[in-house]
Amino acid sequence: MTTEAPSYKWVGTRSVRPDGFDKVTGRARFGADRHLPGMLIGVVVRSPHAHALIRSVDTSAAAVMPGVKAVITSADLPEISSEEAMSGESVVDYRDLSHNVLARGKVLYVDHPVAAIAATSRRAAEAAAAAVVVEYDVLPHVLTVDEAMAPDAPILHPDQRTVGAVEPSDEPSNIAKRRWFGRGDTEAGFAACDVVIEREFTTRPVHQGYIEPHAVVASTDTDGRSEVWCSSQGHFLVRSQTAKVLGWDPSRLRVIPAEIGGGFGGKTTIYLEPLAVLLSAKSGRPVKLVMDRNEVFMASGPAPGARLRVKIGATSDGDLVAATAWMAFEAGAFKGSPVGAAVQTVFAPYDIPHVDIEGFDVVVNTPKVAAYRAPGAPIAAFATESVLDELAHALGIDPIDLRLRNAVEEGVESTYGPTFRRIGFKETLEAIRDHPHYAAPLGPNQGRGVASGFWFNAGLDSSATVSIHEDGTASVLTGSPDIGGSRASMALMAAEELGIDPTDVRPSIVDTDSIGFTDVTGGSRVTFATGMAVVEACRDIVTTLRTRAATMWGVDIDAVEWVEGRAQMRSGDRPPLSIAEIATASGKTGGPIAATASLTARGVGVAFSTQVCDVEVDPETGIVSVVRYTTAQDAGRAIHPSYVEGQMQGGVVQGIGWALNEAYVYDTEGRMENPSFLDYRMPVASDVPMIDTVIVEVPNPGHPYGVRGVGEVGIVPPLAAIANAIADATGARIRDLPMSPPRVVAELAALGSVDGQGPPLG
Amino acid sequence: MARVHLWGELRDLAGGRQVLDVEARTVAHLLDRLDDLHPGLGSAVRDELAVAIDGEVMTNAEYEPLTATSEVHFLPPIAGG
Numbered sequence: 001m002t003t004e005a006p007s008y009k010w011v012g013t014r015s016v017r018p019d020g021f022d023k024v025t026g027r028a029r030f031g032a033d034r035h036l037p038g039m040l041i042g043v044v045v046r047s048p049h050a051h052a053l054i055r056s057v058d059t060s061a062a063a064v065m066p067g068v069k070a071v072i073t074s075a076d077l078p079e080i081s082s083e084e085a086m087s088g089e090s091v092v093d094y095r096d097l098s099h100n101v102l103a104r105g106k107v108l109y110v111d112h113p114v115a116a117i118a119a120t121s122r123r124a125a126e127a128a129a130a131a132v133v134v135e136y137d138v139l140p141h142v143l144t145v146d147e148a149m150a151p152d153a154p155i156l157h158p159d160q161r162t163v164g165a166v167e168p169s170d171e172p173s174n175i176a177k178r179r180w181f182g183r184g185d186t187e188a189g190f191a192a193c194d195v196v197i198e199r200e201f202t203t204r205p206v207h208q209g210y211i212e213p214h215a216v217v218a219s220t221d222t223d224g225r226s227e228v229w230c231s232s233q234g235h236f237l238v239r240s241q242t243a244k245v246l247g248w249d250p251s252r253l254r255v256i257p258a259e260i261g262g263g264f265g266g267k268t269t270i271y272l273e274p275l276a277v278l279l280s281a282k283s284g285r286p287v288k289l290v291m292d293r294n295e296v297f298m299a300s301g302p303a304p305g306a307r308l309r310v311k312i313g314a315t316s317d318g319d320l321v322a323a324t325a326w327m328a329f330e331a332g333a334f335k336g337s338p339v340g341a342a343v344q345t346v347f348a349p350y351d352i353p354h355v356d357i358e359g360f361d362v363v364v365n366t367p368k369v370a371a372y373r374a375p376g377a378p379i380a381a382f383a384t385e386s387v388l389d390e391l392a393h394a395l396g397i398d399p400i401d402l403r404l405r406n407a408v409e410e411g412v413e414s415t416y417g418p419t420f421r422r423i424g425f426k427e428t429l430e431a432i433r434d435h436p437h438y439a440a441p442l443g444p445n446q447g448r449g450v451a452s453g454f455w456f457n458a459g460l461d462s463s464a465t466v467s468i469h470e471d472g473t474a475s476v477l478t479g480s481p482d483i484g485g486s487r488a489s490m491a492l493m494a495a496e497e498l499g500i501d502p503t504d505v506r507p508s509i510v511d512t513d514s515i516g517f518t519d520v521t522g523g524s525r526v527t528f529a530t531g532m533a534v535v536e537a538c539r540d541i542v543t544t545l546r547t548r549a550a551t552m553w554g555v556d557i558d559a560v561e562w563v564e565g566r567a568q569m570r571s572g573d574r575p576p577l578s579i580a581e582i583a584t585a586s587g588k589t590g591g592p593i594a595a596t597a598s599l600t601a602r603g604v605g606v607a608f609s610t611q612v613c614d615v616e617v618d619p620e621t622g623i624v625s626v627v628r629y630t631t632a633q634d635a636g637r638a639i640h641p642s643y644v645e646g647q648m649q650g651g652v653v654q655g656i657g658w659a660l661n662e663a664y665v666y667d668t669e670g671r672m673e674n675p676s677f678l679d680y681r682m683p684v685a686s687d688v689p690m691i692d693t694v695i696v697e698v699p700n701p702g703h704p705y706g707v708r709g710v711g712e713v714g715i716v717p718p719l720a721a722i723a724n725a726i727a728d729a730t731g732a733r734i735r736d737l738p739m740s741p742p743r744v745v746a747e748l749a750a751l752g753s754v755d756g757q758g759p760p761l762g
Numbered sequence: 763m764a765r766v767h768l769w770g771e772l773r774d775l776a777g778g779r780q781v782l783d784v785e786a787r788t789v790a791h792l793l794d795r796l797d798d799l800h801p802g803l804g805s806a807v808r809d810e811l812a813v814a815i816d817g818e819v820m821t822n823a824e825y826e827p828l829t830a831t832s833e834v835h836f837l838p839p840i841a842g843g
Contacts, residue, residue: 084809086821090841164771179838180770183780208843265843340838371843417767417835418814456819458842523842600822702818712843 009564010495011705014642015502018487019259028259031215031231032290039217040069042279042289043125044272045115045132046299047107050365050670051141051154054105058133059115065131067124070282072275073115074104078247082159087241090268090371096334098245100368101274107136108156108333109365110671111298113271118279118287141365141670145307145328148174148364156333156363176335177361179343181416189322189354193313195394196322200309201383203719203737204663205302205330208372209654209682212261213296218276219286224252226277231258233267233481234520239512245274253277256511263483264654265371268522271300297675301370302664303379304330304337310346310383318397320406322354323347323415327380329361332368337361338376341456344416345716346380348454349425349608350406355415365670371522373651374455374712378658378719385451385720386735389727399450399724400433403610424634424698425608428452431632431694432610438630445616446627447729452610453716457709458523459601463516464533466494466541467594472565472580473504474541479518480530481509484650484711485643489527490534492639493705497538499565500579516598524709527639528700529601535704540595548589549577603702607713609633611652615725622744624660624726626687631717632694636708641695644710649691651714657683658715659722663738764792764832772836775803789813790824792834812839 022028059071082095098104103112115132119125142148142156155172162169164178190196212231220226232238235255243250260267272289279287291300308327314320325346329337339359347355392399407426413419432438432450442448465477476494480486487507495502518530546560549567553560553574560567566576586593614628631648638644661681665673674680699706719737727733732747763783768776776782777800784799786792789811797804807813813823814835820826821839828834 086811086839091839178771182770265841268841268843338841341840344837344840371841373843375841375843416837417769418817418819418837419833421817456840456842458840459820460822523840525842602818602820604818604820 008496010492010502011637011639012641013492014640015488015492017485018491018507019482030212030261031258034217034229034258034288036217036219036286039286039288040118040120040279040283041122041125042116042118042276042287043122043129044113044275044289045117045129047103047110047112047114049107049136049138050110051139051156052107052136053139054103054107054114055135055137057115061133062117062128062131065124065128067120068117068128069120069285070118070279071115072278072282074102076278077102077245077274087237091336092241093335094244097241100334101245101271109367111295112333113299116275116279118283142174143364143366143666143670144305145330145362145364148362149328156365160335160363174363175360176331176363179340179359181343181357182355184354186322186324186354186356190313193321194316195391196311196313197387197390197394198309198311199383199387199735200307201386201735202307203379203382204305205366206658206662206664207297207302207680208264208266210262210264210266213291213293214271214300215290216272216276217286217288218273218280220277220280226253226280228253228255228273228277229258230255230273231260231267233260233263233483233522235481235512236479236517237268237520238270238273241270242273242277246277254511254513257481257509260481260483264373265375265522266300268371268520269301293677294675297680298672299367301332301368303372303375304369306330306379308379308383310387312387312391314391314395316395318395318402318405320350320352323352324356325358325383327359329359329376330364330366330369331361332366333363334368335361335363337369342376342380345377345454346384347415349408349452351408351412352406352415373654373715377453377455377716378655381451381453381716382719382723382737385717386723386733389449389720389724390733400429403452404429421605422698422701423606423608424696427696427698428608428610428632428634431696432612432630435630435694437612437628437692442614443616445619445729446614447725447727448612448614449721449724449728450610450612451717451720451724452608453713455607455713455716457528457604457607458525459529459604460519460523460525461600462518462530462533463596463598464530464537465515465594465596466534466537467592468541468579468583470580470584472500472578472583473506474498474500476505476507476534477510477515478507478530478534479510479515480526481521483521484647485640486521486526486530488643489531489639493531493534494538497535497542498579499562516596524607524711528604528703528707528709531639531707532601532703533597533599536597536599537595540597541593544593544595545579545582548582548586548593551589552577552585603700605636605700605702605708607634607708607710609713609717611717611721613721613725615722615729617726617729617744619748622741622748624739624744626656626689626722628689630692630694631714632696633710633714634696634698634708635710636700636703637697637706638695639705639707644695645693647710648693648714651712652691652718653683653688655715655718656688656722659719659737659739661738661740763830764828764834766792766834769835769837772803772806775806776800786828788824788828789826792828807836812837
């Protein structure tokens with residue numbers, strides 16, 4: 001299906017981004033940019049407690065305040081029984097989703113929504129929100145897996161039992177699920193090893209940090225239908241989840257995608273949308289809700305904190321023989337942490353005969369976690385890749401050579417079960433090993449670390465409609481919100497198939513009434529799956545164009561070929577017909593030229609990345625500066641290399657922040673103490689060096705152009721790569737994130753490197 | 763017959779067996795057959811179905827065809843970002 005060294009005209013070029021002009025001129029319309037006549041402003045009444053029973057909610061005073069047009073509580077939503085179902089690529093319990101949108105009977109984290117109000121101004125809505133009287137019975141809370149898994153822990157959900165428990169029990173538990181994978185005999189495996197290293201790691205919740213907050217405008221008509229404008233990673237998902245929470249048929253909702261200012265997984269669920277629709281239905285007017293930054297941090301889903309133990313054994317030659325992992329992930333207030341992905345990815349890059357992996361999904365009194373770029377995998381890789389680095393040092397083997405010796409390749413059975421098809425992991429290792437960076441000299445207080453990472457790609461459902469206009473240009477409509485440059489990739493693939501210039505292709509993302517169902521922009525899937533739909537539709541179009549040319553010439557279609565955007569007779573008897581000429585005549589040859597493809601994308605590949613970084617550690621302050629960073633990633637085929645590089649760099653930068661500074665800090669009452677970009681320190685441009693990129697192209701045989709998803713795996717290695725670099729620079733092995741200056745100073749003090757009089761640990 | 767590989771807790775529902783050989787035309791048919799052979803096993807998979815067929819992980823795979831040489835793994839579903 002895919003050739004090794006194809007000759008493409010447009011695929012692989014760096015075309016101008018179709019959305020660039022609108023964004024740099026401010027014309028692009030994001031979620032909060034929608035204004036409608038008579039529009040009300042909504043605000044959410046939120047819990048001040050981390051865990052409490054709701055005794056009563058009295059909205060009577062608020063409802064009669066000036067300007068207030070609607071007030072809702074969970075009593076306005078249908079009660080949904082617990083029902084787990086696939087929603088996109090995730091399993092969602094719609095009861096949990098509903099209770100997260102509006103608390104019912106209990107609040108489970110600080111800022112959990114309790115009511116919502118729509119009024120003629122924000123000031124009026126906020127005044128009314130302050131007048132809502134909620135009586136609580138405050139309960140003890142748990143914030144970490146250690147607290148939640150303790151024998152006498154307060155229970156969040158009295159009806160929750162542990163699924164998959166070794167010893168099934170009818171006692172309620174904060175452990176929602178136990179996952180286990182294993183093969184071989186780890187005890188015998190470790191006994192055969194010359195070196196065995198076991199370490200424990202902890203991480204804290206971190207937020208995706210998208211710049212654009214959650215925002216929605218809903219306008220509900222008297223006929224019971226609602227139009228919803230919002231920024232999301234999947235407006236079909238918004239439609240289906242909102243409909244489910246409201247108890248509506250999905251056809252009553254038309255969801256219109258706004259331009260999106262970042263998501264990284266965090267916008268693959270709903271928060272405000274049902275509230276806006278319901279407030280609009282009750283008031284009879286359009287309603288807008290926009291989260292402020294505090295709400296984004298405290299009431300939308302971060303990535304989880306976790307505790308892990310990883311043990312790996314090897315022979316003196318460097319063969320990995322056995323490995324075990326134990327991990328507990330915070331799910332937040334409702335079950336559904338990414339521990340299922342973590343248990344599958346933790347040893348996935350390596351061919352290890354004996355493995356035993358156990359994971360726990362644990363509810364705590366913090367916001368329900370959401371997806372964040374390769375969910376679960378960075379945390380798991382932080383542990384594995386750190387231990388591997390120690391093993392390499394103990395064995396006296398170069399860390400890349402150790403990985404190469406044990407790297408998986410085509411035909412190897414993965415540690416999570418399936419046998420790998422064609423993959424490019426070894427190629428990423430070789431790319432870093434052979435890069436000048438790997439042999440460059442280091443300066444004082446500097447160290448170098450390497451790490452690798454694995455992540456799945458998703459296929460799922462996509463649709464595309466392609467139309468040819470009379471001037472020979474093409475429209476490409478899809479239902480995939482563009483969070484990483486996918487419009488440019490769609491235009492390039494369409495241009496390649498149709499044989500026209502990419503600037504003659506106009507890609508658009510259209511609403512749920514205007515295109516076939518399309519799953520979320522997530523799982524690194526859009527260029528792969530929606531791109532496949534675009535290619536399929538374009539191939540239909542080319543067949544139509546050849547048919548129309550054959551009609552115009554009075555010959556059989558087999559006599560016509562399509563070459564560089566023109567129909568030409570194989571015999572050369574007639575001058576070629578341009579795409580514009582055929583389109584202009586289409587009314588005489590059978591009608592408008594358009595095609596739609598809707599498919600479930602099969603043939604999906606997997607992704608690997610290997611990275612090397614150099615850090616410089618200030619021994620007095622503990623400040624870690626990343627001074628050089630190179631990342632190699634298997635893209636299968638880079639449709640638009642600049643966007644592939646952007647994804648690779650973006651993943652690394654977010655990983656640097658996760659490694660060095662980012663963390664939710666809670667007070668003893670369970671309230672986040674740093675819910676702003678001032679106190680929640682994400683990297684800015686001046687914090688990071690240029691991230692060098694090496695695009696490895698081992699084509700995925702399951703895609704017409706060999707595409708693999710590139711959006712996520714780049715964030716998997718940085719946590720360990722930086723930890724390993726710090727260890728190389730200082731001798732301090734840090735296994736508790738973030739590796740912030742106070743942590744580094746403390747670790748250096750423990751080694752006797754400094755006096756340890758730095759600032760207190762955060 | 764399709765060869766079915768069971769991860770972790772699913773093995774408990776199959777009497778500890780790690781591999782089963784089952785005659786089935788599709789994944790849905792396979793789940794029915796698993797329930798016949800080991801009551802509860804097919805249902806447990808249906809609740810959270812991600813399946814890998816010959817190395818490719820899929821969701822919404824109930825009607826995927828199986829062949830006599832298909833290698834099937836049932837996996838926890840994964841949410842991407």
